[in-house]
Amino acid sequence: xxxxxxxxxxxxxxxxxxxxxxxxxxxxxxxxxxxxxxxxxxxxxxxxxxxxxxxxxxxxxxxxxxxxxxxxxxxxxxxxxxxxxxxxxxxxxxxxxxxxxxxxxxxxxxxxxxxxxxxxxxxxxxxxxxxxxxxxxxxxxxxxxxxxxxxxxxxxxxxxxxxxxxxxxxxxxxxxxxxxxxxxxxxxxxxxxxxxxxxxxxxxxxxxxxxxxxxxxxxxxxxxxxxxxxxxxxxxxxxxxxxxxxxxxxxxxxxxxxxxxxxxxxxxxxxxxxxxxxxxxxxxxxxxxxxxxxxxxxxxxxx
Amino acid sequence: xxxxxxxxxxxxxxxxxxxxxxxxxxxxxxxxxxxxxxxxxxxxxxxxxxxxxxxxxxxxxxxxxxxxxxxxxxxxxxxxxxxxxxxxxxxxxxxxxxxxxxxxxxxxxxxxxxxxxxxxxxxxxxxxxxxxxxxxxxxxxxxxxxxxxxxxxxxxxxxxxxxxxxxxxxxxxxxxxxxxxxxxxxxxxxxxxxxxxxxxxxxxxxxxxxxxxxxxxxxxxxxxxxxxxxxxxxxxxxxxxxxxxxxxxxxxxxxxxxxxxxxxxxxxxxxxxxxxxxxxxxxxxxxxxxxxxxxxxxxxxxxxxxxxxxxxxxxxxxxxxxxx
Numbered sequence: 001x002x003x004x005x006x007x008x009x010x011x012x013x014x015x016x017x018x019x020x021x022x023x024x025x026x027x028x029x030x031x032x033x034x035x036x037x038x039x040x041x042x043x044x045x046x047x048x049x050x051x052x053x054x055x056x057x058x059x060x061x062x063x064x065x066x067x068x069x070x071x072x073x074x075x076x077x078x079x080x081x082x083x084x085x086x087x088x089x090x091x092x093x094x095x096x097x098x099x100x101x102x103x104x105x106x107x108x109x110x111x112x113x114x115x116x117x118x119x120x121x122x123x124x125x126x127x128x129x130x131x132x133x134x135x136x137x138x139x140x141x142x143x144x145x146x147x148x149x150x151x152x153x154x155x156x157x158x159x160x161x162x163x164x165x166x167x168x169x170x171x172x173x174x175x176x177x178x179x180x181x182x183x184x185x186x187x188x189x190x191x192x193x194x195x196x197x198x199x200x201x202x203x204x205x206x207x208x209x210x211x212x213x214x215x216x217x218x219x220x221x222x223x224x225x226x227x228x229x230x231x232x233x234x235x236x237x238x239x240x241x242x243x244x245x246x247x248x249x250x251x252x253x254x255x256x257x258x259x260x261x262x263x264x265x266x267x268x269x270x271x272x273x274x275x276x277x278x279x280x281x282x283x284x285x286x287x288x289x290x291x292x293x294x295x296x297x298x299x300x301x302x303x
Numbered sequence: 304x305x306x307x308x309x310x311x312x313x314x315x316x317x318x319x320x321x322x323x324x325x326x327x328x329x330x331x332x333x334x335x336x337x338x339x340x341x342x343x344x345x346x347x348x349x350x351x352x353x354x355x356x357x358x359x360x361x362x363x364x365x366x367x368x369x370x371x372x373x374x375x376x377x378x379x380x381x382x383x384x385x386x387x388x389x390x391x392x393x394x395x396x397x398x399x400x401x402x403x404x405x406x407x408x409x410x411x412x413x414x415x416x417x418x419x420x421x422x423x424x425x426x427x428x429x430x431x432x433x434x435x436x437x438x439x440x441x442x443x444x445x446x447x448x449x450x451x452x453x454x455x456x457x458x459x460x461x462x463x464x465x466x467x468x469x470x471x472x473x474x475x476x477x478x479x480x481x482x483x484x485x486x487x488x489x490x491x492x493x494x495x496x497x498x499x500x501x502x503x504x505x506x507x508x509x510x511x512x513x514x515x516x517x518x519x520x521x522x523x524x525x526x527x528x529x530x531x532x533x534x535x536x537x538x539x540x541x542x543x544x545x546x547x548x549x550x551x552x553x554x555x556x557x558x559x560x561x562x563x564x565x566x567x568x569x570x571x572x573x574x575x576x577x578x579x580x581x582x583x584x585x586x587x588x589x590x591x592x593x594x595x596x597x598x599x600x601x602x603x604x605x606x607x608x609x610x611x612x613x614x615x616x617x618x619x620x621x622x623x624x625x626x627x
Contacts, residue, residue, distance in 0.1 A: 192409045192410075193404040193405075193406060193409040193410035194409060194410050194411055194412045194413075196373060196402075196404070196410075197402065197404065197410050197411075197471075197474070198412070198423070199373055200371050200372070200373065200397070200400075200401060200402050201397070201401075201423055201424040201427055201428070201474075201478075202394060202397040202398075202424070202427045202428050203423070203427055204427075207427070212412060215412075215414040216412065216413065216414055
C-alpha cells in the first residue's frame with residue numbers, strides 16, 4: 001500500500017513505526033540454529049544461481065583419462081578434481097554445484113504448486129457449506145492415508161519418469177497438508193469479530209476469503225512452506241535414486257546417488273558427497289523453518 | 304413527506320422477530336430447536352438509545368446479528384427507516400446499520416493498518432469514491448473519535464484497548480449509518496476507559512443524530528445511556544418501557560430482581576436484594592408457560608401453563624401478576 005495514502009505524513013509516521021521486518025528479525029535472531037540454517041540456505045541459493053560461474057567444468061563433461069579419481073586429500077587425488085570424479089570421469093564438484101540448481105528448482109516449484117493449490121482448496125473448504133467441506137476433507141484424508149513416497153512413485157509410474165512429473169507427483173502428495181492447515185486456521189479466524197465486522201461492512205465472499213481472512217492465516221502456512229521445501233528436495237532425491245525422477249545425465253543429487261550405487265565399496269566419494277549435500281541442505285532448511293515458526297507464531301510471542 | 308412525519312418515523316421498527324437454530328440431530332435423531340429470539344418487537348427513533356438487557360444467553364447478541372443483517376430472522380419482520388428488510392435488500396441497507404463489538408482485540412483485523420480498516424467500508428460500499436477523498440474522510444473520522452491522525456498508518460496492536468474501541472467506533476461510523484448496534488461496547492474495558500467511551504458515544508449521538516441499539520448486561524451503564532429499555536429473558540422480551548419507569552417502577556418480577564442485583568454507589572440506601580433461586584432453563588427445553596415461572600417467587604399454576612403476553616400500562620410487561 002504505497003499509494004497516496006501514506007504520502008502525506010510520511011516523515012512523521014515512519015519514525016515511530018517499528019517495521020514488521022525488524023520485529024521479525026529480532027525474534028528470528030534469538031534462535032541460533034535458525035540463523036545458521038539461514039546462512040547455509042543463502043549459500044545454497046547463491047550456489048544455485050551462480051552455478052555456471054562457480055563450477056570448474058561442465059557437469060556432463062567426461063574426462064576419460066581420470067575415472068573414479070579420489071578427492072584431492074587422498075592418494076591419487078589432484079587439484080584438477082578437488083572432490084574426485086565419478087565412474088565416467090565427470091567432476092564431482094561441478095556436478096554437485098549444478099545439482100543445487102535442480103534441488104532448488106524442485107523445492108520452489110513443488111512448494112509453489114502445493115501451497116497455491118492447498119491454500120485455495122483449504123480456503124474453499126473453510127468457507128464452503130458442510131457437505132462440500134466434508135467431501136474435500138475426506139478426499140484429502142484419502143491422499144494422506146497413502147505412504148507419500150509410494151503414492152508419488154505410482155503417480156510417476158503413470159505419468160512417466162521425468163523430473164517434471166516427479167515434481168507434480170510430490171506437489172500432489174504434499175498438498176493435503178496445506179489444505180488441512182489452511183482450513184483449520186480459516187475456521188478459527190472466521191469465528192472472530194473482525195470477520196463479522198467485514199460482513200457487516202458488506203464484504204463479499206471473495207474479499208472475505210482473500211483480503212480479510214487469508215492474511216491472518218499465513219504464519220503457519222509460511223512455516224509449512226519452509227519445511228515442505230526440504231521434504232520436496234528429499235522426495236525428489238528419493239525418486240531420483242529409485243530411477244523415477246531426473247534421468248541419468250542430469251546432475252541431480254538423488255540420481256547421482258543411484259548412479260554411484262555399484263561403486264560404494266570401491267569409491268566412497270561418489271556416494272558420500274551427494275548424500276552430504278542432501279543432508280546439509282535439508283537440515284539447514286528445517287532449522288530455518290523452526291526459527292520461522294518461533295518468530296511468526298503470535299502464540300509464542302512475548303510483549 | 305413532511306419533516307414532522309420523518310421525525311416521528313422510527314429508524315428501526317421490529318415486529319415479532321424470531322430466530323431459531325436447529326442443533327444436534329443426526330441421521331436418526333430429530334434435531335432440537337433453540338429459540339434464541341422469539342416474538343420480539345421494538346422501535347428506536349433517531350437520536351435515541353434503546354438498551355437491551357438480560358443475563359447471558361437471553362438472546363441479546365442474536366438480536367444484534369438479526370438487526371445487522373448477518374442472519375435472516377426465522378419469523379417476524381423489521382424495517383429500517385421505513386424500508387422493509389429482506390435478504391435481497393441487505394446490500395443496499397448495509398450502510399444504514401453498523402455494529403461495534405464487545406472485544407476491541409478481536410474486532411479489528413490485525414493485518415490491516417488503521418487507515419485500511421477505516422477505509423474498507425467505503426471501498427466496498429462507495430466504489431466510485433476517490434482514494435484521496437476516502438482518506439480524507441478516514442482522517443476526519445479519527446479526529447472525531449479523539450485519535451491522532453498521525454496514527455493513521457499504524458497497526459491495531461500498537462493501541463490500547465480504549466483506543467482500539469475508538470477505532471472500532473470510527474469504522475462503524477464511516478458509512479454514516481442511521482443505526483449503530485453496540486454489542487456490549489464497554490464491558491471489556493477498564494472502568495475509567497468505560498466512561499470515556501460512553502461519553503464519546505453520547506457526544507457522537509448528539510452530533511450525528513444516531514439511533515443506538517445498546518446491548519448490555521450492566522445496568523449501571525444502561526442507567527447512564529438509555530432512553531428506553533427492553534428486558535429480555537430466554538429469548539423473549541419481558542418488559543419494555545422508558546428508562547425512568549423501568550428503574551423506578553419495574554413491573555415484571557425479573558426486572559425487579561435484575562435491578563436489585565445492581566450494586567449501588569450509595570451505602571446508606573437500603574436495598575432489598577432479591578435472590579433468584581434455580582438455574583436458567585435450557586433454551587432447548589423452554590417450559591410451556593411463562594419462561595420465568597420456575598424461578599419466580601410469585602408464580603402460580605396459571606404461570607406454568609399459560610404464556611403471558613406483553614401488555615398493560617403504563618408500559619407493557621409479560622406477567623400475569625405485575626408489580627404495579
